[in-house]
Amino acid sequence: MPKDGGIGASSKRREDVRFLTGVGNYTDDINLHGQAHVFFLRSDVAHGTLTSVDTSAAEGMPGVVKVFTGADFEGVGSIPCGWQVTDKHGEPMQEPAHPVLAQGKVRHVGEPIAAVVAETLAQARDAAEAINVDIAELPAVVDMKDALKDGATKVHDDLNNNLCYDWGFVEENKAATDKAFEDAAHVTTLELINNRLVANPMEPRVAVGDYARGTDEHTLYTTSQNPHVIRLLMGAFVLGIPEHKLRVVAPDVGGGFGTKIFHYQEEAFCTFAAKACNRPVKWTSSRSEAFISDAHGRDHVTKIELALDADNNFTALRTETHANMGAYLSTFAPSVPTWLHGTLMAGNYKTPLIYVNVKAVFTNTVPVDAYRGAGRPEATFQLERVVDKAARELGVDPIALRRQNFITEFPYATPVAVEYDTGDYHATMDKLEEMGDFAGFAARRAESEKNGKLRGLGVNCYIEACGIAPSNLVGQLGARAGLYESATVRVNATGGLVVMTGSHSHGQGHETSFAQVVAEMIGIDESMIEIVHGDTSKVPMGMGTYGSRSIAVGGSAMVRATEKIINKAKKIASHLLEASETDIELKDGAFSVAGTDKSVAWGDVTLAAYVPHNYPLEDIEPGLEETAFYDPSNFTYPSGAYACEVEVDPDTGKVSIERFAAADDFGNIINPMIVTGQVHGGLAQGIGQALLENCAYDENGQLLSASYMDYAMPRADDLPMFSVDHSCQTPCTHNPLGVKGCGEAGAIGSPPAVVNAVVDALQSAGKDVTHVDMPLSPDRVWAAMNG
Amino acid sequence: MYNFEFAKPSSVADAVAALGDEDAQALGGGQTLIPTLKQRLASPTKLVSLKGISEMQGVCTGDDGALCIGGATSHATVAAEAGAYPALASTAAHIGDPAVRNRGTIGGSLANNDPSACYPAAALGSGATIVTNSREIAADDYFQGMFTTALDEGEIITEVRFPVPEAANYQKFVQPASRFALVGVFVAKYADGVRVAITGASNDGVFRWAEAEAALSANFSANAIDGLSLSGDDMINDLHGTGAYRAHLCAVMTKRAVAAAS
Numbered sequence A: 001m002p003k004d005g006g007i008g009a010s011s012k013r014r015e016d017v018r019f020l021t022g023v024g025n026y027t028d029d030i031n032l033h034g035q036a037h038v039f040f041l042r043s044d045v046a047h048g049t050l051t052s053v054d055t056s057a058a059e060g061m062p063g064v065v066k067v068f069t070g071a072d073f074e075g076v077g078s079i080p081c082g083w084q085v086t087d088k089h090g091e092p093m094q095e096p097a098h099p100v101l102a103q104g105k106v107r108h109v110g111e112p113i114a115a116v117v118a119e120t121l122a123q124a125r126d127a128a129e130a131i132n133v134d135i136a137e138l139p140a141v142v143d144m145k146d147a148l149k150d151g152a153t154k155v156h157d158d159l160n161n162n163l164c165y166d167w168g169f170v171e172e173n174k175a176a177t178d179k180a181f182e183d184a185a186h187v188t189t190l191e192l193i194n195n196r197l198v199a200n201p202m203e204p205r206v207a208v209g210d211y212a213r214g215t216d217e218h219t220l221y222t223t224s225q226n227p228h229v230i231r232l233l234m235g236a237f238v239l240g241i242p243e244h245k246l247r248v249v250a251p252d253v254g255g256g257f258g259t260k261i262f263h264y265q266e267e268a269f270c271t272f273a274a275k276a277c278n279r280p281v282k283w284t285s286s287r288s289e290a291f292i293s294d295a296h297g298r299d300h301v302t303k304i305e306l307a308l309d310a311d312n313n314f315t316a317l318r319t320e321t322h323a324n325m326g327a328y329l330s331t332f333a334p335s336v337p338t339w340l341h342g343t344l345m346a347g348n349y350k351t352p353l354i355y356v357n358v359k360a361v362f363t364n365t366v367p368v369d370a371y372r373g374a375g376r377p378e379a380t381f382q383l384e385r386v387v388d389k390a391a392r393e394l395g396v397d398p399i400a401l402r403r404q405n406f407i408t409e410f411p412y413a414t415p416v417a418v419e420y421d422t423g424d425y426h427a428t429m430d431k432l433e434e435m436g437d438f439a440g441f442a443a444r445r446a447e448s449e450k451n452g453k454l455r456g457l458g459v460n461c462y463i464e465a466c467g468i469a470p471s472n473l474v475g476q477l478g479a480r481a482g483l484y485e486s487a488t489v490r491v492n493a494t495g496g497l498v499v500m501t502g503s504h505s506h507g508q509g510h511e512t513s514f515a516q517v518v519a520e521m522i523g524i525d526e527s528m529i530e531i532v533h534g535d536t537s538k539v540p541m542g543m544g545t546y547g548s549r550s551i552a553v554g555g556s557a558m559v560r561a562t563e564k565i566i567n568k569a570k571k572i573a574s575h576l577l578e579a580s581e582t583d584i585e586l587k588d589g590a591f592s593v594a595g596t597d598k599s600v601a602w603g604d605v606t607l608a609a610y611v612p613h614n615y616p617l618e619d620i621e622p623g624l625e626e627t628a629f630y631d632p633s634n635f636t637y638p639s640g641a642y643a644c645e646v647e648v649d650p651d652t653g654k655v656s657i658e659r660f661a662a663a664d665d666f667g668n669i670i671n672p673m674i675v676t677g678q679v680h681g682g683l684a685q686g687i688g689q690a691l692l693e694n695c696a697y698d699e700n701g702q703l704l705s706a707s708y709m710d711y712a713m714p715r716a717d718d719l720p721m722f723s724v725d726h727s728c729q730t731p732c733t734h735n736p737l738g739v740k741g742c743g744e745a746g747a748i749g750s751p752p753a754v755v756n757a758v759v760d761a762l763q764s765a766g767k768d769v770t771h772v773d774m775p776l777s778p779d780r781v782w783a784a785m786n787g
Numbered sequence B: 001m002y003n004f005e006f007a008k009p010s011s012v013a014d015a016v017a018a019l020g021d022e023d024a025q026a027l028g029g030g031q032t033l034i035p036t037l038k039q040r041l042a043s044p045t046k047l048v049s050l051k052g053i054s055e056m057q058g059v060c061t062g063d064d065g066a067l068c069i070g071g072a073t074s075h076a077t078v079a080a081e082a083g084a085y086p087a088l089a090s091t092a093a094h095i096g097d098p099a100v101r102n103r104g105t106i107g108g109s110l111a112n113n114d115p116s117a118c119y120p121a122a123a124l125g126s127g128a129t130i131v132t133n134s135r136e137i138a139a140d141d142y143f144q145g146m147f148t149t150a151l152d153e154g155e156i157i158t159e160v161r162f163p164v165p166e167a168a169n170y171q172k173f174v175q176p177a178s179r180f181a182l183v184g185v186f187v188a189k190y191a192d193g194v195r196v197a198i199t200g201a202s203n204d205g206v207f208r209w210a211e212a213e214a215a216l217s218a219n220f221s222a223n224a225i226d227g228l229s230l231s232g233d234d235m236i237n238d239l240h241g242t243g244a245y246r247a248h249l250c251a252v253m254t255k256r257a258v259a260a261a262s
Ligand SMILES: Cc1cc2nc3c(=O)[nH]c(=O)nc-3n(C[C@H](O)[C@H](O)[C@H](O)COP(=O)(O)OP(=O)(O)OC[C@H]3O[C@@H](n4cnc5c(N)ncnc54)[C@H](O)[C@@H]3O)c2cc1C
Pocket: B025, B026, B027, B028, B029, B030, B031, B032, B033, B034, B050, B071, B072, B094, B095, B096, B097, B100, B103, B104, B105, B106, B107, B108, B109, B111, B112, B114, B116, B117, B118, B119, B155, B156, B157, B158, B178, B179, B180, B181
């Protein structure tokens, strides 16, 4: 019987009412009295020395309030990087300064050089055109391998070279891994590219800075996944504003996918300019600006090798990756190809020896940082591709090869530093075999052949790490922040609750699913609970939403705070019922004395807390409000098995996805409908990466795919009806809800399934194709077939 | 966008007069021009909308049996009302998305002559006549390379006349991002021969494939194309496909168009 409320119910998303009826409150909806508009003059060359920026003509233009250049920000801090990676020699990464407005040099197309604040956006733009910028162009550094050659042009003159870091993991395993390769019965090698992507949330970035002279208080409204993190980074490192004088609000946010985690120059600019101009300053990104200023994702070039013994057991894995950082280090950029990628290389397999090498490289391109999955899609793609290639080389069934090497005992300590608490990889694979109707594949292939099409089946597994992360662990790994979460539960006198959570919802449906958890714990209706997020003046502290951490970490903090509420409410109830506290039970929103018919309603207890006429004032304080911080003891490890069936048109190379099945283990599930939706969205983005999306630069550092005319986003008719299941559940053992997180799985697990399927289709036609780089656009598939 | 004056005349004569101003420009559906203006890539002083001119609207049949489409007729109207020429209606029905089809016009599309647009293939493939406020231009003389046409400054396409073929079809292989034609082939069979016009492929814009036309005029079947090929050397080479790939698609799409022609 499906529940109609609480944990496990597919409650409809309450926030959708305002989103779908046009009454959401997005950052661009915020217009403050006296607000001015900023237009950023951005570099149209990838690399050059700024020889002069002459603003004199612009300053006199109609409506201009003030024109800013890099010189105005000389005393201001650098946009900070939140994670310091230590290289394989124990040295810290090379970390360049990241100015709010370019200082002396421009390093990527889109870097802001100057900013005009004016009465209207059109006037700001007119004046920006009157700014005279002289740039002495330098050769653009675009290709990562060229960037590392001796004598290569340097992106940052003050660094030794273009190598941010050369990371080895686990360095102590290297010799043993190399030895295992010498002893291997079979080695499969694959070189591949994890294509660069532009996140493209539907809502572009927006920032509105405000300053109250009377109280010296700054407010920034911004499209962020983590307003508290922005407050900390911008306040402490860039502008020197103490947290109690800085409020950051991220209201309704229309999608983030990672690219709205980071602290950007435009946020610092609007906050700074609001004070300098003494009036609110607003910036709304155009879609064209988004392409050249939102942090991009992925962009790894990898060589992976898998060693097997004579019985097809995996004995070792070795990878070499070049990871593009772009021109500057975005907030979490260094962590993505290292701790969010290397630690996942064991995948679902008991490979005993693993060595991962990552060279992070500076180039004259937009900074690259986390994008849905962040590091785990890159790990999963290469691992699941090389396993598939190995199966084909050995002539064994790809599913059987996987099953043979599955980890089956938990907890399992991988050779790459993490410990999986639970999982059942055979169970999700069993489920997948059932959903995918693999038995019927041969008949479907024959049918496709009749229509002149090649049909292929691709299967893969994935494991990922969510619920980021134990603070003491990430501290050792170089994070410059803790990764706990906080929640405050405020119960009102009449029994309604307001839950203030540090998790930020920008499409995930927290307002619905978080309320379900609290409703279940107390036994009241979800409608009595309001979820508040996204405002540093309301929520005590928060690390935000990314890495599928909201329910696992934010939800756990909320559970802890609610437990405190319940404990205190029981004390009050025991007083009202004149019974011992240990005898009080809470069920269906009423407190009763065990074994009796004496009870008191939730609302009577909450009222007593605020109208304490009959109240144990000598023992407990009035009021009913509690805060909890939750710091997880481990990551969570969702896993699953995916299958994709494609048809390839051999005449044109066009791939169409005919079937897609996803069997996921997310542990316990709060709202199955929301989880299904998250998987659907993730699959769309993963399939988008596999078939369509391609962020490409030319050799001069010009972005070739700088608009939707050339950057292909997945559309509904590119996708099949998905078959999604999350009935395999091995609950997380270390958080109170037993939840693992589901936000990124679809994007992590689907790209290898698509590529495996296309390779299967091409090989079925006798083509000697072992790999095609993503996106598998028609021209690439055709070229591979006719190569 | 820069500021501009706006005029919405109700006759061709008034539109021509309004376009006499220096830097005035005609506005059809705005599906190409408005994005260009938003990016500040053009700065006309005046836009003259053609949408209020009733004599430039709608679909009808001429005395010679040709299908006549007013220059300001939207793609959606052609899709719905050009039933007498099904291949043309279907071409219009697959341009862009509903918003584009409801605003965009045939005159705007032909005046713009985007090398990947669909209508140029239909017009050239049908041997259409482009009628302007001052003359009639045969399609063979009209298209003069990417974004270049025989139109003079201020000249307005008032009507396009399509002779209705015995059988025709347009095969559009879409560019995955823009969904314009990566290669589009329009094939039309007339009593006096077959015309094959290809868009999306060439650096010189829409063109006729003479060898295919000759082969198909002799034998209107997909097999007639076997062994024929175009060189990719002068074809568009971009993110979405090499010249060689486009050349290959030209033959594939031509065959498919012949097979599907009705
Ligand atoms: C998202 C999107 C997808 C699209 N997909 C396709 C596609 O798949 N296939 C395709 O073919 N096209 C496509 N288009 C283009 C679309 O068909 C446009 O409508 C067309 O290119 C221009 O027509 P318009 O009426 O909008 O002209 P406008 O944008 O108003 O004008 C374009 C140019 O033509 C001139 N002009 C306009 N009307 C006349 C006239 N009657 N006489 C003389 N000059 C005139 C204008 O001065 C201007 O220079 C797409 C456009 C968009 C925005």
